[in-house]
Amino acid sequence: MQFEVRGIEPSEWPLLEDFLYEAIFIPEGFEGEVPRSIIHIDPWCRAAFEGFGTRPDDRGVVATVDGKVVGACWVRTTNVYGHIDDETPAFSISLYEPYRGKGMGTAMMTALLDELRDAGYVRASLAVQKENPAFRLYERLGFRIKGDGMDKSEWLMVCDLNERSLS
Numbered sequence: 553m554q555f556e557v558r559g560i561e562p563s564e565w566p567l568l569e570d571f572l573y574e575a576i577f578i579p580e581g582f583e584g585e586v587p588r589s590i591i592h593i594d595p596w597c598r599a600a601f602e603g604f605g606t607r608p609d610d611r612g613v614v615a616t617v618d619g620k621v622v623g624a625c626w627v628r629t630t631n632v633y634g635h636i637d638d639e640t641p642a643f644s645i646s647l648y649e650p651y652r653g654k655g656m657g658t659a660m661m662t663a664l665l666d667e668l669r670d671a672g673y674v675r676a677s678l679a680v681q682k683e684n685p686a687f688r689l690y691e692r693l694g695f696r697i698k699g700d701g702m703d704k705s706e707w708l709m710v711c712d713l714n715e716r717s718l719s
C-alpha cells in the first residue's frame with residue numbers, strides 16, 4: 553500500500569481528537585465499548601489534543617493514503633500520558649484500524665523522532681499499555697522502559713535521541 557508521511561497542517565489539528573480515541577488500547581477479551589467521552593473527561597487524554605498548535609513544542613506528522621489522512625503521530629510537552637518533564641516531548645500515535653501493521657506507524661514515528669533530534673531535543677517519551685503489541689515497535693525505534701506509567705498496567709518509555717542513528 554502506497555502512503556505518504558508529511559507534516560500535519562493546521563486544518564488537520566482537529567483530527568487529533570479522533571486519532572486519540574482510536575489510540576485507546578482495548579485488551580483482548582474486553583467486553584463492551586469505551587465511551588468516546590473518556591478523552592474529554594480524562595485531563596491527561598484531553599491535554600493530548602486540546603489546543604494543539606498553540607504551544608511552541610507541538611509537532612506532528614500524518615500518514616495519508618490517496619490523499620486521505622489515515623494516521624497521526626504528534627508530540628507535546630504538556631501533562632499527557634508519557635509526560636516526564638517540560639523539556640521532553642511525549643508521543644501520541646494512532647492509525648485507523650485497516651491501516652495498522654503496514655509500516656505507517658514506523659514511518660511516522662521515525663520522521664518525528666528525526667525532527668525532534670534535529671531540533672535539538674535530547675529525548676522523547678511515551679506511555680504504552682503493557683499488553684499493547686505496539687510496545688515492540690517502540691522498542692525497535694529505540695524507546696526503553698523507564699518504569700511504570702500512571703499505574704501498573706502501562707510502561708513509561710524513553711528514547712535517547714542522541715543514540716538514534718540517522719534514518
